[in-house]
Amino acid sequence: MATTAVPVPDGGIIVGKPKWRPLESEGNLAMLLLLPTIALLLMFIAYPFMRGILLAVTNSKVGVIGDFVGFENFARLLKDPIFHAVVYNTFLYTFVTTVFKLILGLWLALLLNRDFKFKAFTRAFILLPFIVPTVLACFAWKWMFDPTFSVLNWMLFKLGIVAAGAGVNWLGDGDLAMLSIMIVNIWRGVPFFAISLMAGLQTISPDLGEAAAIDGAKPLQRFWYITWPLLMPVTMVVVLFSVIQTFSDFQIVYVMTGGGPANATHLFATYAYQLGVGTGLLSQGAAVSLAMFPLLFGIVIFQLMYIRRVETR
Amino acid sequence: MIEGAVWRRWVFFRLPMAIFLIFLLFPFYWMIITTFRPDGELYIPWYRANYKPFWTWNPTTAHLKYLFGETTFLIWMWNTTFIAVVATAISLFCGVLAGYALSRLNFRGAALLGTTIFITYLVPQTLLFIPLSEIIRTYSLGDTPWSLILSYPTFLIPFCTWLMMGYFKSVPKELEECARIDGAARWQAMLYIIIPVAVPGILSAMIFAFTLSWNEFIYALVFLSSPEQKTVPVGVISELVRGDVFFWGPLMAGALFGSIPVAIAYSFFVEQYVSGVTGSVKG
Numbered sequence: 001m002a003t004t005a006v007p008v009p010d011g012g013i014i015v016g017k018p019k020w021r022p023l024e025s026e027g028n029l030a031m032l033l034l035l036p037t038i039a040l041l042l043m044f045i046a047y048p049f050m051r052g053i054l055l056a057v058t059n060s061k062v063g064v065i066g067d068f069v070g071f072e073n074f075a076r077l078l079k080d081p082i083f084h085a086v087v088y089n090t091f092l093y094t095f096v097t098t099v100f101k102l103i104l105g106l107w108l109a110l111l112l113n114r115d116f117k118f119k120a121f122t123r124a125f126i127l128l129p130f131i132v133p134t135v136l137a138c139f140a141w142k143w144m145f146d147p148t149f150s151v152l153n154w155m156l157f158k159l160g161i162v163a164a165g166a167g168v169n170w171l172g173d174g175d176l177a178m179l180s181i182m183i184v185n186i187w188r189g190v191p192f193f194a195i196s197l198m199a200g201l202q203t204i205s206p207d208l209g210e211a212a213a214i215d216g217a218k219p220l221q222r223f224w225y226i227t228w229p230l231l232m233p234v235t236m237v238v239v240l241f242s243v244i245q246t247f248s249d250f251q252i253v254y255v256m257t258g259g260g261p262a263n264a265t266h267l268f269a270t271y272a273y274q275l276g277v278g279t280g281l282l283s284q285g286a287a288v289s290l291a292m293f294p295l296l297f298g299i300v301i302f303q304l305m306y307i308r309r310v311e312t313r
Numbered sequence: 314m315i316e317g318a319v320w321r322r323w324v325f326f327r328l329p330m331a332i333f334l335i336f337l338l339f340p341f342y343w344m345i346i347t348t349f350r351p352d353g354e355l356y357i358p359w360y361r362a363n364y365k366p367f368w369t370w371n372p373t374t375a376h377l378k379y380l381f382g383e384t385t386f387l388i389w390m391w392n393t394t395f396i397a398v399v400a401t402a403i404s405l406f407c408g409v410l411a412g413y414a415l416s417r418l419n420f421r422g423a424a425l426l427g428t429t430i431f432i433t434y435l436v437p438q439t440l441l442f443i444p445l446s447e448i449i450r451t452y453s454l455g456d457t458p459w460s461l462i463l464s465y466p467t468f469l470i471p472f473c474t475w476l477m478m479g480y481f482k483s484v485p486k487e488l489e490e491c492a493r494i495d496g497a498a499r500w501q502a503m504l505y506i507i508i509p510v511a512v513p514g515i516l517s518a519m520i521f522a523f524t525l526s527w528n529e530f531i532y533a534l535v536f537l538s539s540p541e542q543k544t545v546p547v548g549v550i551s552e553l554v555r556g557d558v559f560f561w562g563p564l565m566a567g568a569l570f571g572s573i574p575v576a577i578a579y580s581f582f583v584e585q586y587v588s589g590v591t592g593s594v595k596g
Contacts, residue, residue, distance in 0.1 A: 023500050026418040033414040034426065037407040037470050044445065044467040045433050052444035104333075111330050122334070124583045129337050131579050131586070133528040135546035136568035140340040143347065143561055151343065151366045154359035164360035191337065195587055241435075248437035251530045255550065269439035269531070276443040277535055286443045293440060300435050304428065 055286035062280035073287035094246045097185045105193020130191040138255035145170035174264030200234030347565035376562035389548035397526040400465035408473025416481040434471035460536040473518040480514030517589035520582040545571040
């Protein structure tokens, strides 16, 4: 909020025209402008959130309003081996994909930041994985990972890496299925990282790099001591956005593996869906969903504190 | 940019760039080629000598005929468009007004409200879909487009607000003051001076909100049940996959044609979209 600007007298400056104009008060106008937003957010975020907590402390099923059971649903989750796998999977999935998205995205951003022919064209095409409906793109990947007709296995076969009839069973094996959904997530996320980081790179004055070069700094040193620290604020925000999206991911796993084989790729969201919608155990599903909340909340608080620190610096 | 020998340009620029482009765009090529490939060629195991992945000499429109003739794909397209357009309009209306209020008006609780909206911006759909499905059922909105039209703004409004706040902040205060001195009321200055200046920002928010609602999946999956109400992603997954049988030809055709509207919308507004991406992280 800029408070340094010259204050404008409230109620206009035309003297001798005592008209009742309630919208001249900034507070009133703000309330009016914010009313639709607040109403919708209360109805479809705050209220569902309360309902979610209420659901999670009862034993409701579809069509049956349950009784209050306290923390029984959460206690059951703590003993549930599938839930343990879900927690492990989600953290692994989020960590590995974020690291790769950051490295590859930064690399691509550095490439895109150069001058070359068809730059605008390339940039437009690179964002495609990020804008097309994820579910639809996942089908293309699922088809590419098909055990019998996989074009990826054909490539590996032609390169002499796998033998005929001994292809990689991409989605059929637990570890490989996890690897496969990670590849798809990285594929989808790299464009977002690259474009955002490229925008960050463009705000860094090339003079700094040139000055360092004159002082004898090698390209790698210039990157490490100049570009990387200056890019940090953008990087932090992009990473935290991506962590939230990845942590709560649903679509990729739902299409590619459905959480299988043998629950090897279940994440919070897909397990919550399977319990809440698939089996109709609404309360347990809501409890799994809500279990994401503390961590997401922590990330948001961390992000807010970071933004504030950068802004006040 | 790159000084030195030609080989350096190849190793440090052209080769990595080519690998990135192949990695990022190959699935789309695969979608297109599968759409036009006859079934006889599609279902050849990869280790057979006659597996010719990259081209077909016998293109067919059989999959397209199946998709448009035997399924309700066009109805899904219409549903998705309708829902995306209305949800985007509602969200833009709310987001522009809220963004203006939060960035340019001084009132009690402005900072708190701004923070709250930022937090809701980061609430993922997967956190609330189960209680929300209960609420949708209570309001008897289940299996209607309105269940989505009213719930999509929950993630679109915070986004639009955030983007517009960033945009409004960059408009100089003097512009508004001039209008005020000329006797414009506060709301007139907003409507006739500031909002027209912010049109590029509104376009960014619009194109972004449209693609987000076109791509939304979990709410559509949970709230809709009858085939003629579905959106493209949900329709494709539920009608073109029967048990364990995937109809790969029509599936890829559906994926291709379901992506085209967003791709077209995006191609018209690439610049706005890119500034939306970057604006959403800069805030």
